[in-house]
Amino acid sequence: MSSSILEDNVASEETPGSKFFPPFTPTPALEAEADKRLAQFPEDQKRSAVLPLLHFVQHHHGFISAEAIDWVAGRLGIEPIKVLEVVTFYPGFRQSAPGKFHIRVCRTLSCAMGGSHELMDKICELTGIDRSHADSHHHPVTVSPCGKWSVEFAECLASCGTAPVCLVNDDFHEGVAADKAQSLLDQYDSAPSAEH
Known part of the structure; x- marks a missing residue:
């Protein structure tokens, strides 16, 4: 039996990072x-809470799964397709599990000139990540085979003067040249149990 376009777009692909979520x-x-x-919005404008709810779900569950889309839609009293449109x-x-440590590397002009593409290449080399199938919009996150690491490019992280910059989960790092990639990873590799 073939699946519908909605089912294809709602389905969360299994990734090596799934074991952490x-x-x-x-x-x-x-x-x-x-x-x-929901209490912050008038009864007839509940759907306005879609972004805050999705942010909360992703922050605590790592990504937005089909089940999460259904739950948000149910809480807002709207069809799941309306939530999927936002996601x-x-x-x-993210619609699939990232790695335990998700790295977002800024790629806007200052960071690109400062070496962000070289940083991304080095992180991928050190973690075994293959970004050859990465899609900047639909599938921007690529996960390492072990599931511990994932990467994606991000648009401006608002620290152009300290390029290149990146986020590891919610931790901000400035001036991370490619030759500092290993020490960046080491900070998290040796962490006893960091929260995502």
Whole structure:
């Protein structure tokens, strides 16, 4: 039986990083956050909470799965396709599990001139990541075979004077030339249990 276009676009591909993210399940904390966000909008404008809910889900669950899309749609009283439209429009939302440590390398002009492409190449070399099939919008995240690392290029991370810059999960790093890539990875490789 063939799947529909909606099912194809909602399905979250399995990645090596999936082992670090349990399947999506609405928790009491998630339900409480949804209640809090929904209370900020008039009853007839609940769908305006779609972005805050999606950000919260991704921050706590790593990515936006099909189950998360259905849950957000249910909380907002809208069709899942309306949530999917938002998820697929904004490249900051991921539909597949990243690595335990997700690295976003800035690629805008200052960082590109400062060596961000060389930094990305070095990180990929050190982690075994093959970006040959990366797609800058639909599938920008590439995960290492072990699932521990993932990378993607990001647009301006707002520190042009300290290029090249990157984020590892939510940690900001400035002046990370390619020859500093190993020491950057070492900071996380030796961390006992960092939160995503």
